[in-house]
Amino acid sequence: MLEQLDETYDTLRNHDTQAGMRSLRDRLRESRAELSPGEWRRVCEQLREHPVWRLLQECPLTGRAFRKPRGYPGDAVIMDLIYGTYEGPVPQEQDPSVQALYRASYEIDVFSAARYRLEQVRRLMQEVSEDFDGAIGAAVGAGHTRETVGHPALASGRMRRYYAIDQDTESLAVAGAQPGVVAVQASVRDLLTAGCLPHRVHFVSGAGLFDYLAERTAKDLIRAIKASLEPGGRILIPNVTRTFPDTAYLEAVMEWPLVKRDENDMERLFEGIEGMQRLVQHRDPTGSIVFAEAVF
Numbered sequence: 001m002l003e004q005l006d007e008t009y010d011t012l013r014n015h016d017t018q019a020g021m022r023s024l025r026d027r028l029r030e031s032r033a034e035l036s037p038g039e040w041r042r043v044c045e046q047l048r049e050h051p052v053w054r055l056l057q058e059c060p061l062t063g064r065a066f067r068k069p070r071g072y073p074g075d076a077v078i079m080d081l082i083y084g085t086y087e088g089p090v091p092q093e094q095d096p097s098v099q100a101l102y103r104a105s106y107e108i109d110v111f112s113a114a115r116y117r118l119e120q121v122r123r124l125m126q127e128v129s130e131d132f133d134g135a136i137g138a139a140v141g142a143g144h145t146r147e148t149v150g151h152p153a154l155a156s157g158r159m160r161r162y163y164a165i166d167q168d169t170e171s172l173a174v175a176g177a178q179p180g181v182v183a184v185q186a187s188v189r190d191l192l193t194a195g196c197l198p199h200r201v202h203f204v205s206g207a208g209l210f211d212y213l214a215e216r217t218a219k220d221l222i223r224a225i226k227a228s229l230e231p232g233g234r235i236l237i238p239n240v241t242r243t244f245p246d247t248a249y250l251e252a253v254m255e256w257p258l259v260k261r262d263e264n265d266m267e268r269l270f271e272g273i274e275g276m277q278r279l280v281q282h283r284d285p286t287g288s289i290v291f292a293e294a295v296f
């Protein structure tokens with residue numbers, strides 16, 4: 001592995017960033033598939049002592065994902081870097097090699113799947129607002145609620161309000177400043193204790209949250225969401241798949257573990273939830289995220 005890391009380092013330093021990243025992603029993926037969990041942990045440790053890892057940390061997305069300045073992985077600022085909606089110092093204005101690293105990270109399959117996920121939330125917001133005039137939406141684990149930006153349903157008033165529910169007050173300050181968005185500070189634990197959301201709604205997105213929840217918590221949260229759903233409402237739960245191709249890269253380079261689920265796992269999450277008319281599932285084009293859309 002050490003030799004391969006040296007090679008990748010040379011490729012990246014020779015400014016062939018795309019090729020360097022691709023080969024590193026491939027090698028880490030192969031290595032994770034072949035090794036025992038203990039051996040894989042050692043490879044991750046080895047990587048973090050190698051100059052290639054320090055170089056990769058110069059990418060604003062990668063560096064922040066690893067540092068976790070809010071104390072948890074996948075904060076809303078990282079999501080902005082993934083969506084291209086980042087409002088801080090613009091990576092494009094930085095050093096060309098940093099720009100290249102950021103571009104290569106931006107293209108990682110699971111991040112392009114996250115951009116597709118944002119579009120799916122927007123699609124559902126639209127569909128629900130066609131079913132209900134004055135619909136109310138909500139996101140649990142809302143982050144900056146970028147799905148609401150310029151959304152026609154909110155602009156026209158067909159979606160009356162969108163609740164941004166999150167534990168993170170800094171993220172909620174950004175979310176709540178957007179038209180039609182009402183910030184609600186609550187943790188998953190608060191919602192489970194209450195057994196429902198703070199308001200009744202027609203649509204709930206769980207985008208980007210369930211990838212961090214164990215099965216019991218995920219099931220209980222769906223039950224709490226359902227308790228607040230108006231008849232005919234919908235719940236969208238996306239989740240990274242068990243086979244998503246960059247799990248090794250995220251774990252090794254960014255220390256970003258995720259709870260992975262496939263269609264059967266998603267079905268299990270909704271098992272026993274009363275009143276569900278149908279559960280429709282599909283994957284994004286890269287196969288990195290599965291979307292479970294429940295109609296009640």
Ligand SMILES: C[S@@+](CC[C@H](N)C(=O)[O-])C[C@H]1O[C@@H](n2cnc3c(N)ncnc32)[C@H](O)[C@@H]1O
Pocket residue numbers: 073074075076079139140141142143144145146165166167168171186187188189206207208209212
């Ligand atoms: C990956 S971000 C997703 C943000 C947004 N929904 C999106 O799709 O871009 C995950 C969000 O979930 C929130 N979160 C994580 N664990 C939580 C918990 N236990 N209770 C409430 N919010 C939580 C984080 O604060 C963060 O804003």
